[in-house]
Amino acid sequence: MYKVLVSDPISDMGLQQLTDASDVEVVKNTGLSEDELVAIIGQFDALLVRSQTKVTRRIMEAGTNLKVIGRAGVGVDNIDLEAATSLGIVVINAPDGNTITTCEHAFAMMMALARHIPQAYMKTVTGEWDRKSFVGVELRNKTFGVLGLGRIGTEVAKRAIAFGMNVLGYDPFMTEDRAEKLGIKLASVDEIVRNADFMTVHTPLTKETHHMIAKPQFEVMKKGMRIVNCARGGIIDELALVEAIDEGIVAGAAFDVFEHEPPNPDHPFLKHPKIIVTPHLGASTIEAQENVAIDVSEQVINILRNEPFKNAVNMPPIPAELLNKIQPYFKLCEKLGSSLAQMTEGAVREITINYSGELADLDTNPLTRYVLKGILSHHLGAEQVNAVNSMHLAKQRDVNIVIQKSSATKGFTNRITLSMKTKAEERWVSGTLLAGFGERIVQIGPYPVDVPTEGHLLLISHSDKPGIIGRVGTLLGSNDVNIATMQVGRTDIGGSAIMVLTIDKKAPKTVLEQLSNLPEIKRVREIGLV
Ligand SMILES: NC(=O)C1=CN([C@@H]2O[C@H](COP(=O)(O)OP(=O)(O)OC[C@H]3O[C@@H](n4cnc5c(N)ncnc54)[C@H](O)[C@@H]3O)[C@@H](O)[C@H]2O)C=CC1
Numbered sequence: 001m002y003k004v005l006v007s008d009p010i011s012d013m014g015l016q017q018l019t020d021a022s023d024v025e026v027v028k029n030t031g032l033s034e035d036e037l038v039a040i041i042g043q044f045d046a047l048l049v050r051s052q053t054k055v056t057r058r059i060m061e062a063g064t065n066l067k068v069i070g071r072a073g074v075g076v077d078n079i080d081l082e083a084a085t086s087l088g089i090v091v092i093n094a095p096d097g098n099t100i101t102t103c104e105h106a107f108a109m110m111m112a113l114a115r116h117i118p119q120a121y122m123k124t125v126t127g128e129w130d131r132k133s134f135v136g137v138e139l140r141n142k143t144f145g146v147l148g149l150g151r152i153g154t155e156v157a158k159r160a161i162a163f164g165m166n167v168l169g170y171d172p173f174m175t176e177d178r179a180e181k182l183g184i185k186l187a188s189v190d191e192i193v194r195n196a197d198f199m200t201v202h203t204p205l206t207k208e209t210h211h212m213i214a215k216p217q218f219e220v221m222k223k224g225m226r227i228v229n230c231a232r233g234g235i236i237d238e239l240a241l242v243e244a245i246d247e248g249i250v251a252g253a254a255f256d257v258f259e260h261e262p263p264n265p266d267h268p269f270l271k272h273p274k275i276i277v278t279p280h281l282g283a284s285t286i287e288a289q290e291n292v293a294i295d296v297s298e299q300v301i302n303i304l305r306n307e308p309f310k311n312a313v314n315m316p317p318i319p320a321e322l323l324n325k326i327q328p329y330f331k332l333c334e335k336l337g338s339s340l341a342q343m344t345e346g347a348v349r350e351i352t353i354n355y356s357g358e359l360a361d362l363d364t365n366p367l368t369r370y371v372l373k374g375i376l377s378h379h380l381g382a383e384q385v386n387a388v389n390s391m392h393l394a395k396q397r398d399v400n401i402v403i404q405k406s407s408a409t410k411g412f413t414n415r416i417t418l419s420m421k422t423k424a425e426e427r428w429v430s431g432t433l434l435a436g437f438g439e440r441i442v443q444i445g446p447y448p449v450d451v452p453t454e455g456h457l458l459l460i461s462h463s464d465k466p467g468i469i470g471r472v473g474t475l476l477g478s479n480d481v482n483i484a485t486m487q488v489g490r491t492d493i494g495g496s497a498i499m500v501l502t503i504d505k506k507a508p509k510t511v512l513e514q515l516s517n518l519p520e521i522k523r524v525r526e527i528g529l530v
């Protein structure tokens with residue numbers, strides 16, 4: 001008999017498949033502390049949670065029989081994925097079940113914002129008949145910016161179009177063809193903030209999206225913008241938003257999520273007359289909670305019975321013999337993918353991976369998953385992408401993956417070459433694992449290099465002219481950016497050249513801008529491989 005612990009409120013109807021199963025015993029025990037969970041988790045084969053239970057390493061280590069953790073929802077930020085992977089516990093989620101519900105909540109928030117519904121309600125129920133203070137605006141003919149056109153963002157965009165809005169969208173994975181079919185005009189974040197009357201965010205919270213709307217964006221924002229966030233707190237800088245509202249730049253905001261949940265009672269959103277809030281209710285409908293519970297129940301049963309399952313968010317099992325041979329390449333593949341994603345602009349269309357030398361005879365499928373993990377994490381967030389789901393996520397986004405194998409290694413015993421095509425450009429990078437020296441990047445585009453896959457790299461494309469290296473060194477030095485190593489390469493004398501610097505810490509944005517402005521410098525890219 002498998003024992004399943006449900007530690008957050010999850011729909012009974014959705015759990016029926018589990019409760020009806022003759023080989024499963026379901027125990028519901030919600031609101032437990034970490035200590036209480038640690039005390040009982042050892043009896044259970046599976047743990048089902050929503051977002052309240054924080055599934056820590058301590059809990060998982062005490063779960064000596066734990067085989068699977070099911071998250072009834074999308075975000076798995078409350079589960080220590082690294083610990084689960086290292087302890088061999090499969091983590092699954094239900095990414096599709098709450099899409100429409102969350103989209104409808106975002107739309108409801110936008111309408112409530114446009115018509116001051118919460119504020120008007122509060123006054124009316126106190127007996128005041130105030131029709132002057134709550135004059136709203138129509139949605140029709142307004143420009144609507146959607147940042148993040150994944151599952152929820154595209155549904156929100158479709159509804160906005162039905163309301164007669166002109167939709168501008170930004171998502172690194174949205175192709176022009178698909179956007180056109182949806183009726184969305186692709187635009188940059190800058191174009192959206194300068195032109196939209198309403199704006200909503202539907203991205204994960206990642207290093208890239210953290211504060212993607214902050215003071216610099218508010219400074220150029222169209223006056224009177226209304227902003228919605230039903231994705232994750234922290235995508236929009238909360239304090240900068242309050243300032244922008246008080247300065248009359250932003251007309252109002254509607255938030256379902258906060259940087260820290262629940263927010264402190266003195267959080268400035270809670271008393272602001274132009275900000276409306278809900279307590280992370282995006283996914284809270286009967287339908288969504290049933291959908292996500294059905295989805296996780298089905299997958300948990302499959303995992304416990306050793307049957308195929310979908311939506312795993314951590315590691316798949318790999319036969320031990322193969323694992324011994326390919327495991328040393330996991331990091332190299334991920335870092336090559338990550339570096340390529342950081343050097344390439346535009347939505348990914350095609351990724352070609354060439355495995356050569358001793359890798360050519362092995363099953364490289366797990367390595368491909370790590371390459372894709374490295375590439376997609378840059379856009380979708382490391383929390384969402386892992387070696388299990390990276391292939392699925394790439395296919396979902398119509399990314400064409402081409403695998404090539406060859407025995408020619410240009411002098412290395414193994415070599416992995418990635419090339420990535422976007423609408424804007426094609427770039428490529430090669431790496432190898434050198435016995436005793438670890439992972440190295442050995443080629444960037446046409447230039448042979450020898451760079452470790454760690455720390456901060458500065459990639460500077462320039463014309464091969466005297467004096468450039470000195471100017472770059474002086475600029476970095478005068479801004480306290482220490483150069484650890486430097487390599488240069490060129491195609492021919494006086495032609496195109498590249499400079500690859502490893503620096504001790506991330507270079508400030510202003511320094512990167514100054515570097516880009518130096519004569520003969522064509523492009524500057526900072527690549528973080530920590
Ligand atoms: N309020 C709530 O209760 C709920 C919130 N959510 C949150 O909503 C968000 C979106 O969820 P889904 O649509 O299901 O995810 P998704 O993965 O389908 O879509 C996210 C999209 O954001 C895009 N993206 C990543 N970085 C970007 C950037 N820098 N600029 C623009 N786009 C970027 C990705 O390419 C992707 O298409 C997530 O943060 C999720 O956790 C989801 C469900 C309920």
Ligand SMILES: O=C(O)CCC(=O)C(=O)O
Nearest residue numbers: 050051073074075283284
């Ligand atoms: O379970 C919930 O209500 C939170 C939903 C959510 O934020 C998610 O699925 O990412």
